[in-house]
Amino acid sequence: GENVEQHPSTLSVQEGDSAVIKCTYSDSASNYFPWYKQELGKGPQLIIDIRSNVGEKKDQRIAVTLNKTAKHFSLHITETQPEDSAVYFCAASDQTGANNLFFGTGTRLTVIP
Amino acid sequence: SAVISQKPSRDICQRGTSLTIQCQVDSQVTMMFWYRQQPGQSLTLIATANQGSEATYESGFVIDKFPISRPNLTFSTLTVSNMSPEDSSIYLCSADRGGDTEAFFGQGTRLTVV
Numbered sequence: 001g002e003n004v005e006q007h008p009s010t011l012s013v014q015e016g017d018s019a020v021i022k023c024t025y026s027d028s029a030s031n032y033f034p035w036y037k038q039e040l041g042k043g044p045q046l047i048i049d050i051r052s053n054v055g056e057k058k059d060q061r062i063a064v065t066l067n068k069t070a071k072h073f074s075l076h077i078t079e080t081q082p083e084d085s086a087v088y089f090c091a092a093s094d095q096t097g098a099n100n101l102f103f104g105t106g107t108r109l110t111v112i113p
Numbered sequence: 114s115a116v117i118s119q120k121p122s123r124d125i126c127q128r129g130t131s132l133t134i135q136c137q138v139d140s141q142v143t144m145m146f147w148y149r150q151q152p153g154q155s156l157t158l159i160a161t162a163n164q165g166s167e168a169t170y171e172s173g174f175v176i177d178k179f180p181i182s183r184p185n186l187t188f189s190t191l192t193v194s195n196m197s198p199e200d201s202s203i204y205l206c207s208a209d210r211g212g213d214t215e216a217f218f219g220q221g222t223r224l225t226v227v
Binding site: 041042099101 | 119144146153154155157161205209211212213214215217218219220223
């Protein structure tokens with residue numbers, strides 16, 4: 001089955017700086033890579049996703065890059081704000097949606113005002 | 114995306130008892146799933162809740178311990194049976210509408226077994 005590794009486990013940045021979280025996956029059949037943000041006491045919320053036919057996707061301050069050859073993908077948050085503080089999970093699947101999602105171990109991001 | 118409501122949001126239970134968690138979606142969905150998130154860890158899929166038939170369980174999870182119902186396209190329950198402290202976790206309901214749609218999650222049920 002799929003194995004998703006995520007680094008770092010914790011990340012502290014100053015407000016306004018950029019944050020980068022990296023994930024690797026093992027199954028070349030995976031073609032859908034969502035990123036979730038989980039705030040304290042809440043369920044994960046999708047913030048951005050990318051499919052394997054695209055190398056990069058951007059949504060305002062958030063971007064995701066995918067390298068299919070190396071089997072890794074990254075989340076980039078620019079101009080970080082205190083409200084970006086949360087746990088971020090990457091995931092990989094061979095399907096879109098909730099089926100067959102394999103999650104990384106999470107990154108706790110703290111943005112220091 | 115649709116909204117998922119889970120009840121209860123948290124509970125403290127005695128070992129040996131059972132707890133049923135409810136998951137209600139505000140619109141019809143194709144797929145519903147149950148995940149477990151142990152403290153400080155990632156999400157692990159327990160099972161797929163199939164409408165009108167038995168749930169499909171992942172390796173390491175069995176129906177006797179985690180019976181699941183899905184009587185219609187908007188509702189599912191997960192029961193954690195004969196609980197032990199090791200069952201203390203956050204239990205999350207997830208759903209999607211099939212096709213190219215994204216997955217969305219409920220807010221979770223934080224279970225503590227004492």
